[in-house]
Amino acid sequence: MPAITVDSLTKSYGQGSEATLALEDLSFEVREGEVFGFLGPNGAGKSTTINVILDFIRPTAGRVEVLGMDAQANSREIRSRTGVLPEGVETYDRLTARQHLEFAIESKGADDDPETLLERVGLLDAIDKKAGGYSKGMAQRLMLAMALVGEPDLLILDEPSTGLDPNGAREMRDIVREENARGATVFFSSHIMEQVEAVCDRVGILRDGEMVAVDSVEGLRDSVGGGTSLRVTVDRLDDEALQAVRSLPDVSNVVVEGEDPPTITVQVQADGSKTAVLGELEDRGVEVRDFSTREASLEDVFQSYTTGSEVEAR
Numbered sequence: 001m002p003a004i005t006v007d008s009l010t011k012s013y014g015q016g017s018e019a020t021l022a023l024e025d026l027s028f029e030v031r032e033g034e035v036f037g038f039l040g041p042n043g044a045g046k047s048t049t050i051n052v053i054l055d056f057i058r059p060t061a062g063r064v065e066v067l068g069m070d071a072q073a074n075s076r077e078i079r080s081r082t083g084v085l086p087e088g089v090e091t092y093d094r095l096t097a098r099q100h101l102e103f104a105i106e107s108k109g110a111d112d113d114p115e116t117l118l119e120r121v122g123l124l125d126a127i128d129k130k131a132g133g134y135s136k137g138m139a140q141r142l143m144l145a146m147a148l149v150g151e152p153d154l155l156i157l158d159e160p161s162t163g164l165d166p167n168g169a170r171e172m173r174d175i176v177r178e179e180n181a182r183g184a185t186v187f188f189s190s191h192i193m194e195q196v197e198a199v200c201d202r203v204g205i206l207r208d209g210e211m212v213a214v215d216s217v218e219g220l221r222d223s224v225g226g227g228t229s230l231r232v233t234v235d236r237l238d239d240e241a242l243q244a245v246r247s248l249p250d251v252s253n254v255v256v257e258g259e260d261p262p263t264i265t266v267q268v269q270a271d272g273s274k275t276a277v278l279g280e281l282e283d284r285g286v287e288v289r290d291f292s293t294r295e296a297s298l299e300d301v302f303q304s305y306t307t308g309s310e311v312e313a314r
């Protein structure tokens with residue numbers, strides 16, 4: 001049984017000409033026991049999906065099942081077995097971290113110890129301080145501790161690294177791993193590939209309300225094929241030159257990265273194709289001002305799936 005099944009989900013906000021189509025016929029599964037990274041740029045529809053999963057908003061069409069139950073009919077039971085780190089801070093200024101946790105523990109009928117949870121998220125020092133005086137990162141740590149209450153079967157984390165410094169982001173990843181090792185399924189959203197590739201078994205890439213890729217981190221890595229990313233700055237760009245580069249063998253993901261100065265990035269698979277790209281541009285009368293190369297990363301895959309229309313997804 002999958003932990004989450006999203007089936008033909010459509011959500012539009014507003015009506016008539018004012019309507020925004022946030023999700024369009026979205027389908028995917030999160031398997032039991034996996035860490036699933038839900039990636040997409042701002043506005044792709046990640047929070048909307050999470051809000052439907054938790055029955056905070058109702059879909060326009062389609063259906064969602066969570067832990068084998070209907071998301072709408074069984075939302076109460078689903079929430080009792082799920083730990084949620086929502087997007088944006090939702091702490092109460094006048095309550096301390098201990099009071100926040102006591103409240104969460106009582107509402108879930110759990111028997112966790114607030115001190116143990118706060119120690120795990122690195123907030124034990126501030127246990128009796130009011131949340132109103134917390135930094136963004138501290139508030140985020142407190143919200144995470146609340147999500148961990150009651151050893152949930154499913155953790156849903158919406159942009160969990162928001163407000164965290166690099167150390168905090170690393171600790172967050174450690175907690176995701178520990179929770180997963182305990183048996184929890186983890187579903188987390190991010191707009192930064194780097195944050196998900198270290199901990200995720202699989203990644204789904206969302207763009208404009210549609211899933212454009214779902215694969216294991218390994219599979220995505222294979223799709224970059226150990227190639228090289230070449231970045232070229234030129235004096236001008238035209239369609240003919242772009243088309244010529246696109247039609248070269250062993251060249252993919254030709255993306256116009258900037259207009260001023262005109263810059264393109266290209267993924268090349270073979271050693272010779274780098275010179276072929278530069279040669280092709282010069283043959284078309286385009287002057288190469290500068291170029292650099294680096295090993296292609298998953299970030300390149302993410303970028304190629306989520307930017308502009310100048311994309312040739314492989």
Ligand SMILES: Nc1ncnc2c1ncn2[C@@H]1O[C@H](COP(=O)(O)OP(=O)(O)OP(=O)(O)O)[C@@H](O)[C@H]1O
Pocket residue numbers: 013014020021022040041042043044045046047048049087191
């Ligand atoms: N309550 C709302 N009313 C109208 N439009 C909305 C509402 N909530 C979201 N939208 C629109 O739906 C689309 C998807 O938004 P959503 O917040 O789900 O994206 P997201 O991927 O979570 O983005 P972010 O990374 O910025 O949080 C956007 O175009 C957004 O403007």
